[in-house]
Amino acid sequence: MAKPMENVGYDVITPASARILVVEDDRDIATMLIELMKEAGYVAETVGSAMEMDRVLKKKEFSLIVLDGMLPGEDGFSICRRIRASDTTPILMLTALTKEVDRVVGLELGADDYVTKPFSSRELLARIKALLRRSSYSSQLKPSQDPMTFAGWRIDPVTRELTDIDGVHVPLTTAEFDVLLVFCENPRQVMNRQDILARTHAGAAGPVERSIDVHVSRIRQKIEPNYKEPTFIKTVRLGGYIFTPEVAVAI
Incomplete structure (x- = not known):
């Protein structure tokens, strides 16, 4: 679970039409993440498996994918590899796997950043902000x-x-x-x-x-x-x- 949300004012830069897809099977964590991102000004929705993610991605485009590493069925690392083979949407892996080798593997498979659980809400939003800023840089x-x-x-x-x-x-x-x-x-x-x-x-x-x-x-x-x-x-x-x-x- 994340650490409690700090009561601070966020100066979050929200790119136009920024949409975030959270792929997380733990409903409590997924709900908390959605609330956190909506509070920060982002449009966000969640799915609990690779199959659900595939269905949503066929219908909608997203500015960022927050991807759990440990999912039922196809795991997050396999999903990351598969997405990256044909898509450049930024991926932030959010997982309980804390070993350096897991972090390196995630990055080698194409993740743009890697955050471990438990995580700081402030840090997670800062990393999301940085990834969205970087991915939208071309428009500037x-x-x-x-x-x-x-x-x-x-x-x-x-x-x-x-x-x-x-x-x-x-x-x-x-x-x-x-x-x-x-x-x-x-x-x-x-x-x-x-x-x-x-x-x-x-x-x-x-x-x-x-x-x-x-x-x-x-x-x-x-x-x-x-x-x-x-x-x-x-x-x-x-x-x-x-x-x-x-x-x-x-x-």
């Missing part, structure tokens, strides 16, 4: 932000699309796109994890620093010629990462 971008190319790849900051050397669209999660965009905007510069967190609009409420390593690993698997021996995104010992390709404005 100026049209003058031109697409960029690197090693035959093309990344468009406005449409938030990545295409490979054959022009094939490569899906990225919200967090993965943000991290890759930061690298493209700062090529051949050593960037530490805190710099990347700050520039991806995660702020203090964003994913743990360790999640940057997970996102980088997933990006490498999608863009590197050989992700086991990366040449595009190199690790700098005690420094962070450096994006090595030459980046140019797309013509």
